[in-house]
Amino acid sequence: MVDAPPRLGPPPTRLVLAGAVAAAFLLLPLVALVVAAPWDRLWSIVSADSAREALWLSLWTSTIAAGLCLLAGLPLAWLLARVAFPGRRLVRALVTVPLVLPPVVAGVALLSAFGRTGMIGQPLREAFGTQIPYTTVAVILAHTFVALPFFVLSLEGALRATPLRLESAAATLGATRWTTFRRVTLPLAAPGLAAGLVLAWARSLGEFGATITFAGNYPGTTRTLPLDVYTALQADRDAAVALSLVLLVVCVLVLVTLRERWWGVR
Amino acid sequence: MVDAPPRLGPPPTRLVLAGAVAAAFLLLPLVALVVAAPWDRLWSIVSADSAREALWLSLWTSTIAAGLCLLAGLPLAWLLARVAFPGRRLVRALVTVPLVLPPVVAGVALLSAFGRTGMIGQPLREAFGTQIPYTTVAVILAHTFVALPFFVLSLEGALRATPLRLESAAATLGATRWTTFRRVTLPLAAPGLAAGLVLAWARSLGEFGATITFAGNYPGTTRTLPLDVYTALQADRDAAVALSLVLLVVCVLVLVTLRERWWGVR
């Protein structure tokens, strides 16, 4: 669009008001949190080695988890939106389940599957001697497990909104379904994809319960920033708030700079 | 569409494989959880009064929270997708923040805002003598606070995918922006709206950290099923797993029956 968007009149007052209320409701606690932060000690808390280490771990594991969501969730969302396989309704509902499991239980479930004595974990350990829990791999798995449903569901919604007829057009031009997926479906679903990635990344960044249960909590390898926040919370609530602010600021910075550039969303 | 969807050829193997891997990764821990469940004691655990009470509380507070998300989040998503107000980029990024805050910190933030000495809580208490924390209202607020960003972001993605030109057409037919919103934008974004509602509802249903911090863990008034799971976890881990299965089954049942009927998603 080169032109300004069509001028369809002022936005309806009730929508503006309701939207403002929603925004205020979301922002108010954040403001309160910022106000309540221990500003005098902030820098020392935030610049501690352990905090920096945890932040860095959080950032890269979340990013990898978002990448895994993209790799695995994109095909799944596409299958759910486009292919009428038997049992699709059930699979779609089951995909939602990790959303409702309390994160700690999600961690328990992951342990039952990938733990030392788990369904996959035990054979894995006996065959190769590898162990997933207590490693950074486990952090990434926990993040992915928790974030994937968000990604899949929001992307599926977006895929359903893209016009099927354009895929027919691509097919008549000789594009296989794979080419069509890559060159037509994906670009058309880009806003939904971006939204899904943001959801997945942010959910990973804040993930706590599944991570500590499945991956454990050890500085440097598995203690992400939320775990660091929790650790601090046991002793010093102010420090926990300060560390949370770091998460908050990093998230806003990343989203304001990266997302808008990458996805051209104004 | 009365016809079968266009036959564009078999789905690409790599997408099917990747999708299957993703589905397996999500389902495996659930299967492991089910296998590990204490089947002999399941019924007695699940049918306990406290569990039924917690489940019921969870269901209705989550449903109200999803409704609040709809009421408040829909306008917000629309504003973010359609109205170029100053500071939109920042607001969009800030809306994402509750996603990355560890839920316990979200609870702390809510306390800072609505607690006894909070920015809103204190004036409220002094004026009306009402107190929000540690009540069922607090549960609903916590759920809404945590679920709203999911709803807003996934809906915004869907709204951006609906064609603006149809809104122009509606305007030339005499539809105000409100009528256009109601009769054109909303129906077109229906799949995204459904996805967003499911995300919000499921996220509320599984919410733990913000709830226990902001609303407490009072049986009958604020002990939702995830909090009951937590409480059970302290004494009897198997009971916790069994209670989680209840959440899982309820979620799948509700999604398989309701969603598909309401939204006509096959």
Next chain:
Amino acid sequence: MGRPVSRGLAVTVDLPRLRAEVRVRPGSTVAVVGPNGAGKTTLVEAAAGTAPGRTSYDGEDWSGLPPYRRSVGMVFQEHLLFPHLDARDNVAFGLQARGVRRHGARRTAERWLSRIGLPDVARQRPAALSGGQAQRVALARALATQPRVLLLDEPFAALDVAAGAQLRLLLAAHLRDFEGVTLLVTHDAIDARALADEVVVLEHGTVAQVGTPAEIAEAPATAHAARLLGLNVLAAEEVVVPGHAPPGTLVTFAPSAVTLTVDEPAGSARNRWQGVVHTAVERDGIVRVHLRGAHDLYADVTPAAVDDLGLEPGRAAWASVKATEVTVLADGPT
């Protein structure tokens, strides 16, 4: 209130891709013609308020108003039917938006669907309509609200002959006692001549000519206007014309003015070109012969003449035209 009011519609667009001003007198219809990409759609969308531009109607300034505060009815070039509503609800939409209750709006919509010859598609969604059916529903949708300003962007493009004739009649009947104004975008000379009181020729984003259909047919200012009316267009240097034609200008003559012969013509016709018959297409008892040589020439001849002369594709022939039949166009080559 003090400032001069002009009755009817006035639209001014000032964009890089279109700088134009168009006026439509009350009760009249203006046809907007011009080549693809000239800015016709941009112009009517500015009148509707969905594209930037200044608009006034009967002295009211509509420029700041959103589309729904203007009394317009628009047929979009891409139809833009609402995919989630069936044909009837698409037509009823405008009425409902203007406050008519659902039941009444649907009854009116059904009447309109009958009027456009599609009573049976009422419950079909746009995805299950054929292209022409969609076009007709879009027209019904625009007319149903009885707007004061009708904006029709190629409303007959996808119609079959019968439906086209029927809807042209419907529209003509509607326009006869219509007190509002109509802007009709078309590529069809017949529409321009049959329905419009005035024709605006847009080219390259500006108004190239304004006049009654007859005026423009007599003295087209541009090659497009000439071609639209089916004329031959050549550079002035290559044709003998009555009077003076500056080099670089274009001249035009009607295919009916062209005589075809197999041998070099001997008579008084001073312009003559040799060529090879490319196509010979009969339409309504007239054969239009396309002769290719130094130029592309069109000649209209009788089927009998085609038989006599054996004007089959590939056959060499001469075309000639009397200088008196040639008109000089105002603009240069395009």
Next chain:
Amino acid sequence: MGRPVSRGLAVTVDLPRLRAEVRVRPGSTVAVVGPNGAGKTTLVEAAAGTAPGRTSYDGEDWSGLPPYRRSVGMVFQEHLLFPHLDARDNVAFGLQARGVRRHGARRTAERWLSRIGLPDVARQRPAALSGGQAQRVALARALATQPRVLLLDEPFAALDVAAGAQLRLLLAAHLRDFEGVTLLVTHDAIDARALADEVVVLEHGTVAQVGTPAEIAEAPATAHAARLLGLNVLAAEEVVVPGHAPPGTLVTFAPSAVTLTVDEPAGSARNRWQGVVHTAVERDGIVRVHLRGAHDLYADVTPAAVDDLGLEPGRAAWASVKATEVTVLADGPT
């Protein structure tokens, strides 16, 4: 392999809304005509594989194949350009999908854009193209892959006269040494006659007539075919015809066969009707007069005759036609 192979294209559709079989001989073009909603789009989409149906080409059974395994090029009625790609990449899409590298595909696409007269829109996205530009880009996109089966669904609908003429020539040139087959959906008799070797008339979801353009022009089987060719259509009871016309059948005659007079005609013409001139539209030096009375009648007369008789709208006049000019149609009233 034992079973009979037919060369060229064969398409069979068996749906509630269309039951039809169409064959196209190698190297030839079949025009599909018919009223809106007849099933034309359904037919060509079946050939493309985007709608259900059985298709074979040169003896190969394509029925089970997805569109991308068929060598087709399709212009969709709604264009269906990819909104996220600019015009050049839209045209290059098919080439890239068939394995051409991006750089080469883009160069070829640019050549095609020049060929359709739009070298300047290469970097514009479909939202910034005018309707006619989009249509032309869609045609270029379909031709660029050089498919063996060309499926064109009203490819000239939104084009201005000049672009229409240019693209018709382009297509004619392309089809001349084309060894594949073409299905062309059109509402324009000129296209059908100029480009097609054969015409298939679809009506109400079945094939009503198949024949060369000339055959159908001479003996149209349905009112639509007759109307498409610009003929008058009346009920047999109301017209004197040579030979026998069963009641309930329709008859047709060309507008050129109709003579107009102001006084009741005296000559040998046995069919005569009185009416009032509704419109008189000149096209290519011929005035088509629409006379309304008991029937809608069309007459083609010269401008001179119009002046002599004063055939202005509202004027009463007589129309007459010789019985020998009247053809009996095969089907009943529609």
Next chain:
Amino acid sequence: GSDDTTKGSADRTLTVLAASSLTGTFTQLAQTFEQRNAGVHVKLVFDSSATLAQQTIEHAPGDVLATADQKTMDDAKTGGGVDGDPKQFATNVLTLAVPSGNPAHIATLKDLDKDGVDYLTCVTTAPCGAAAQKLLAGNGIMRKPVSEEVDVKAVLAKVVAGEADAGLVYATDVTASQGKVTGLEVPGAADSPNTYWVAVAANAKDDALAAQWIDFLTGGEGKAVLEAAGFGTAG
């Protein structure tokens, strides 16, 4: 503050905010208490001690606060969350829990230093983690735990499930596991036990009933239940 229920003793509710590690014992005690006092209903609210202390400061509904360490009770008192003097009512000592079968063949705390032994403690900011850290240092254990868990129940759960070879938990946890883990005594643990404190909340609606609960808890019946669960009640 106290504002008594006007409905009389028939509908009295006692809300007890208790550390999560008291879930089992308090649930049992509440039942007995309700039987003893007809018409009384005991509502139990479990959470981490720190959160509960904070809640009393916030004037969350609650009559009694019971924490699992002294620091959080001190915090509550400083913040005005509890009235009067908190009472210590139980102690708990750390033990080394190993899964049934003891796959890593751990006999003493020293064995934690062996290669390939994955052991767990609580996070060091929690009371059980702080105590564990002190004990490990005191016994000269050099290897770090493989993870610091949220709370002692999480440590126990992983040891029970065999996800770790050993974990430092409380004696009560070993008792509660009903034989799924074996407890090995930790040298020096008994010298610095974890202490449990109880006090009437400042926001209590029914001070009398709250006092009654504290008496019950510290009385013979309470002691018996606590001891059966593995707590110490001597201190």
